[in-house]
Amino acid sequence: MSLHVDAGHPTRAPMPPSRRHVRPRPGRSFMTWLDLKAAPYLLVSPYYLLFLVFGLFPLAFTLYYSFFDYDLTGTVEWTGLGNFTALLDDAAFWRAVVNTLAMFVIATVPQILLALLLANALNKRFKLQLFVRLGVLLPLVTSVVAVAVVFTQLYGRDWGVVNWVLGWFGADPIDWKAERLPSWLAIATMIDWRWTGYNAIIFLAGMQTIPKDLYEAASIDGASRRRQFWQITVPMLRPTMIFVVLNSTIGGLTLFSEPTTFYNGNVHGGTNSQFQTVSMFIFEQGFREFDYGYASAAAWLLFLLILIGSAINFLLIRRIGGNK
Amino acid sequence: MIDNSRRGKLLAVAAVAALALGAAACGSDDTGTGAAAGGGSSAAAGPVTVTLQTFGGGKNFGYKEAVDKWNAEHKDIQIKYDNLTDQFEQVYWPQMIQWLQSGAGAGDVVGIDEGGMGLAKAHPEWWADLGEFGLQNRKADFAAWKWENGVTADGKLFGLGTDVGGMSLCYRRDLFEKAGLPADRDEVSKLWPTWDDFIQVAHKFQDKIKDTKFVDGTNTLYNVVLVQEAAKNGNVSYFDKDNNLIVDKNPAVKTAYDFAQKISQEGLTAKLRNFTPEWNTGMKKSQFATLGCPSWMLGAVSGDGGAGPDFKGKWDVAAVPGGGGNWGGSWLAVPKQSKHPKEAAQVLDYLTGKDAEVSVFNYAGNMPSNIQAQQDPAVQGAKNEYFNDAPVGDIFAKSAAALQPVFLGVKHAQVKNAIESVVSAIDDGSVPYANGWKKLVDDAVKAAG
Structure with a gap:
């Protein structure tokens, strides 16, 4: 199994034969219609039906209830935009937004750079290539809970390995769950440990579509390996980069499992919401305080946040490579 | 293809967890006849499984030995003892409220901490009426306040006391x-x-x-x-x-x-x-x-x-x-959604009774709220070996x-x-x-x- 992706080499296949004209005969017209007109729709329908039930319907349902004061154990009352104005005025919500954005930046920027370098290294020829390439995917198949348990131990205040090592250099023990920036760093390493390999493999697949003759030509012109990396590999990877960055944006802004498990499954995200993300805030409002309307409104604000974040990143990435 | 993979992962984890909990909670459906849903007697073909859901750290409600004893003696009704979490306010109670409100997921007998009783009392529609199964006669077993906390505003008996905290x-x-x-x-x-x-x-x-x-x-x-x-x-x-x-x-x-x-x-x-x-x-x-x-x-x-x-x-x-x-102390109640309320009430009657409460005290240390159990010599004279034989x-x-x-x-x-x-x-x-x-x-x- 090798990771060859041929997207960059559109093979020039012969033109497909023009569709035969089937003259409908009486009695068989339904079967023909089913075969030619309906079958494609039937074949793609499972995805759209699932999307309707688990995607579109919840989206609309959430929007509808975001205009209500909906207490699970109490009443349902229309409040118009009341939930949204209250949210924009809610310091706890903004604290969650800041936490989410901060952890997103701290986790994603080094992760993508690291994945890029890792992919570049994996793209060379070496022994046991397959095992090493598969190896970087290993963190992805470990359970989030197991990862959280291990990292929570590593970042323990009193008995954690990280503080122990820091102690060699004379540093005071850090309370990783109580201080805001340290908690973000701890969670960011957890995310990076899990997702760097995944992104590296995607980058690797992208790198293998770059024609070799570009590198040969550059070598003949005397370009160094480093220069080749920055001037050929990175610009040619732009489509892959856009996918990886958008994927990380969506994943980063909906971050939930790692910070939740980091605090023993408690969605408050630390005693003072030091690392409560917007997703955890939504969960807390909806399923701990049972304020469904408020949680729905927050979910829609998160949706807007993701749209804006994705748009900004898309525009940024389109500019890399310096051309155009 | 792998679009939204992280969110997918998260949803998958949540879905699996929900399914697991749901499956545990619905264990009673597996073996019951299903015909007894109305609250009447069930002429069960096989044994009825009564799911007991609790919370708490360490030995939690301390029912392990009492449940083993019941299961050995009652082939027709088996108790499935499920301690869901050590956190009541954060995890157990919100989940329980969702189950009770949606009408599915809760066990046949569920534990409620004192902090949840105010809400539980305000929702009589969540609970089976224990009076229907003859548990009104247990009144003398409890202090007045412990008994009254298990009665809704409209006079329905829904919960009996398990333990009291003391200090x-x-x-x-x-x-x-x-x-x-x-x-x-x-x-x-x-x-x-x-x-x-x-x-x-x-x-x-x-x-x-x-x-x-x-x-x-x-x-x-x-x-x-x-x-x-x-x-x-x-x-x-x-x-x-x-x-x-x-x-x-x-x-x-x-x-x-x-x-x-x-x-x-x-x-x-x-x-x-x-x-x-x-x-x-x-x-x-x-x-x-x-x-x-x-x-x-x-x-x-x-x-x-x-x-x-x-x-x-x-x-x-x-x-x-x-x-x-x-500080603390709990009650047991039977949710209305239970498929086997009669058997559940029997189990609840046993678990809050003198013998089971004495067993809980000896096993875990939780002080019974049952007055007969409190006065039992096995409790009065009990010493806790772990705590240097303290006369607990x-x-x-x-x-x-x-x-x-x-x-x-x-x-x-x-x-x-x-x-x-x-x-x-x-x-x-x-x-x-x-x-x-x-x-x-x-x-x-x-x-x-």
């Missing part, structure tokens, strides 16, 4: 000896008639022993002082009896908060929040020497999750400064008899949860002492709204 103070006798303090429980009790005395002893202790703090964190003793003070202020804590939030007006809350702040400021806490993995590790690593101990806390200490077998005989039980008090029967039976029940409002669980986060936050330093009280009141108002 004591657990301490590490080996460390006390090392610090040159008396280790004998009667002498230790004499060291601290008041909380001020307690703080003085704490300083003496910490002057001698450098690696161990005197107290676990702010949260445990905050709750101890709160129930003691509530008893002095009309037996109310966060809500008055009309369910108005009185956090800012009730002197009991302020006194308890001030005490928590004081022990934290004076450096007497190990800065561990109770019922977290760090707190459990703290017990195993001797990070603190005393712990506020309602009866059910004994099981949390002696259980494998807590200090565990290595510390057998090193803990002991003394009187709590400031007199008695009650005597200690907790006394405090149970003199117990003043505190009124807890409909939204008590949510408000308690919000407040405890702040009480812990001043200890880990994420909320400055100067802002603590204001944040506590603000967050309580928000949680109650």
Whole structure:
């Protein structure tokens, strides 16, 4: 199994034969219609039906209830935009937004750079290539809970390995769950440990579509390996980069499992919401305080946040490579 | 193709967890006849499985031996004992409310902590009527307040009491000896008639022993002082009896908060929040020497999750400064959605009965609320081997008899949860002492709204 992706080499296949004209005969017209007109729709329908039930319907349902004061154990009352104005005025919500954005930046920027370098290294020829390439995917198949348990131990205040090592250099023990920036760093390493390999493999697949003759030509012109990396590999990877960055944006802004498990499954995200993300805030409002309307409104604000974040990143990435 | 993979992963985890819980909760469907849904008798072809759902750390409700005994003797009704989590306000109760409200997912017999009873009473539609199964005749088994808390406003009996908290103070006798303090429980009790005395002893202790703090964190003793003070202020804590939030007006809350702040400021806490993995590790690593101990806390200490077998005989039980008090204690109820309410009521009757409650006390240490069980010689004369043979029967039976029940409002669980986060936050330093009280009141108002 090798990771060859041929997207960059559109093979020039012969033109497909023009569709035969089937003259409908009486009695068989339904079967023909089913075969030619309906079958494609039937074949793609499972995805759209699932999307309707688990995607579109919840989206609309959430929007509808975001205009209500909906207490699970109490009443349902229309409040118009009341939930949204209250949210924009809610310091706890903004604290969650800041936490989410901060952890997103701290986790994603080094992760993508690291994945890029890792992919570049994996793209060379070496022994046991397959095992090493598969190896970087290993963190992805470990359970989030197991990862959280291990990292929570590593970042323990009193008995954690990280503080122990820091102690060699004379540093005071850090309370990783109580201080805001340290908690973000701890969670960011957890995310990076899990997702760097995944992104590296995607980058690797992208790198293998770059024609070799570009590198040969550059070598003949005397370009160094480093220069080749920055001037050929990175610009040619732009489509892959856009996918990886958008994927990380969506994943980063909906971050939930790692910070939740980091605090023993408690969605408050630390005693003072030091690392409560917007997703955890939504969960807390909806399923701990049972304020469904408020949680729905927050979910829609998160949706807007993701749209804006994705748009900004898309525009940024389109500019890399310096051309155009 | 792998679009949204992270969110997918998360949803998958959530879905699997929900399915697992749901499957556990629906275990009763597997073997029942399904025809008994109306609440009548079920001419069961196979054994009926009654699912018992509880919460709590360590040995939690302590029903292990009682359930084993029942299952060995009753082939037709089998109990499936499922302790879902150690966190009531954060995890168990919100999940239970969703199940009760949606009509599916809850077990046949479910445990409810005192903090959830206000809401439970306000929703008679959630519960089966235990009166239909003849449990009205159990009234004489319980103190009046324990019985009345299991009756809804319209007079329906839905829950019977399991345990009462009572109050004591657990301490590490080996460390006390090392610090040159008396280790004998009667002498230790004499060291601290008041909380001020307690703080003085704490300083003496910490002057001698450098690696161990005197107290676990702010949260445990905050709750101890709160129930003691509530008893002095009309037996109310966060809500008055009309369910108005009185956090800012009730002197009991302020006194308890001030005490928590004081022990934290004076450096007497190990800065561990109770019922977290760090707190459990703290017990195993001797990070603190005393712990506020309602009866059910004994099981949390002696259980494998807590200090565990290595510390057998090193803990002991003394009187709590400031007199008695009650923290915690639970009820069992049968949700209306149960497919086997008759069998569930039988199981509930057994588990709250004298024999099962005595077994719970001997196994875990939870003080029975059942008066017959309290008066049983096996309880009265009981000594807890783990706690250096402390006469726990005597200690907790006394405090149970003199117990003043505190009124807890409909939204008590949510408000308690919000407040405890702040009480812990001043200890880990994420909320400055100067802002603590204001944040506590603000967050309580928000949680109650």
